[in-house]
Amino acid sequence: MLKQLRKFSAPDDRALKVGISGGIGSGKTAFTNCLAALGGVRFDADEVLRTITGSPGRALTQIREAFGASVWEPGGQLNRAALAQLIFSDPAAKARLESILHPLVWQEMDLVLASLEPGDVLLAEIPLLTETGNHTRFDCCVMVDAPLEVRLSRLIGGRQLTEAQARARINAQASRVQREAIATFWVDNCGTPEDLNADATALWNLLSRV
Ligand SMILES: CC(C)(COP(=O)(O)OP(=O)(O)OC[C@H]1O[C@@H](n2cnc3c(N)ncnc32)[C@H](O)[C@@H]1O)[C@@H](O)C(=O)NCCC(=O)NCCS
Numbered sequence: 700m701l702k703q704l705r706k707f708s709a710p711d712d713r714a715l716k717v718g719i720s721g722g723i724g725s726g727k728t729a730f731t732n733c734l735a736a737l738g739g740v741r742f743d744a745d746e747v748l749r750t751i752t753g754s755p756g757r758a759l760t761q762i763r764e765a766f767g768a769s770v771w772e773p774g775g776q777l778n779r780a781a782l783a784q785l786i787f788s789d790p791a792a793k794a795r796l797e798s799i800l801h802p803l804v805w806q807e808m809d810l811v812l813a814s815l816e817p818g819d820v821l822l823a824e825i826p827l828l829t830e831t832g833n834h835t836r837f838d839c840c841v842m843v844d845a846p847l848e849v850r851l852s853r854l855i856g857g858r859q860l861t862e863a864q865a866r867a868r869i870n871a872q873a874s875r876v877q878r879e880a881i882a883t884f885w886v887d888n889c890g891t892p893e894d895l896n897a898d899a900t901a902l903w904n905l906l907s908r909v
């Protein structure tokens with residue numbers, strides 16, 4: 700079910716910037732996929748992060764300096780599971796990693812924005828929009844949500860996370876109340892993929908009319 704919680708206005712002189720967020724396992728990627736099939740230019744923060752932390756990623760030197768060999772594979776790659784274990788049990792380590800990575804994500808988004816024109820729609824999937832206060836970069840924010848048990852079962856089934864790992868990430872993220880405080884649109888993803896697709900179509904129709 701799509702709900703509009705706040706009004707927003709669209710600019711005449713540049714592209715419309717739509718931020719899409721939600722907790723881990725809420726379905727924000729699935730929703731953005733549906734929306735992007737209807738139009739818009741997609742930007743995916745997780746994909747940028749995977750590129751800059753992959754081999755040879757431009758964030759690796761700084762991560763190595765900050766966290767050392769304990770988060771490195773013998774083959775020379777970043778050990779993502781070890782880094783996740785560290786940051787989701789140590790808030791200071793999480794803040795340090797984010798201070799290295801997040802500025803690089805915004806640099807990449809600015810490059811995409813520079814290529815857009817008035818009338819274009821940027822669909823930016825940003826997991827930590829609420830947590831970082833970066834909702835102010837967007838004209839409107841779409842929050843995808845689902846009940847905790849539904850998110851856990853989707854994550855444990857599909858993401859190869861244990862329940863404890865999934866809960867650690869959920870506990871490190873914003874609450875529903877915090878998300879509601881910044882959302883322009885709210886998508887309740889507790890139904891079928893077809894229901895989610897219908898919400899994406901309804902939202903696209905609204906965005907196309909503003
Ligand atoms: C810790 C890392 C190496 C774990 O990699 P992994 O492949 O297991 O997860 P992936 O990157 O696909 O992230 C999956 C989801 O985990 C959650 N998550 C990741 N990082 C964070 C974080 N710092 N705080 C809260 N949740 C997070 C998000 O919901 C994200 O969508 C990686 O997530 C990472 O580099 N995180 C720091 C960057 C960051 O802040 N990402 C959030 C997006 S802006």
Ligand SMILES: Nc1ncnc2c1ncn2[C@@H]1O[C@H](COP(=O)(O)OP(=O)(O)OP(=O)(O)O)[C@@H](O)[C@H]1O
Nearest residue numbers: 722723724725726727728729853857890891892895
């Ligand atoms: N309405 C739905 N019905 C059934 N499965 C769904 C639905 N929505 C999403 N899923 C599935 O749940 C899992 C999590 O969804 P998705 O990857 O879109 O979430 P996410 O919020 O982007 O998570 P992450 O933070 O890990 O990137 C995926 O396997 C996805 O296919």
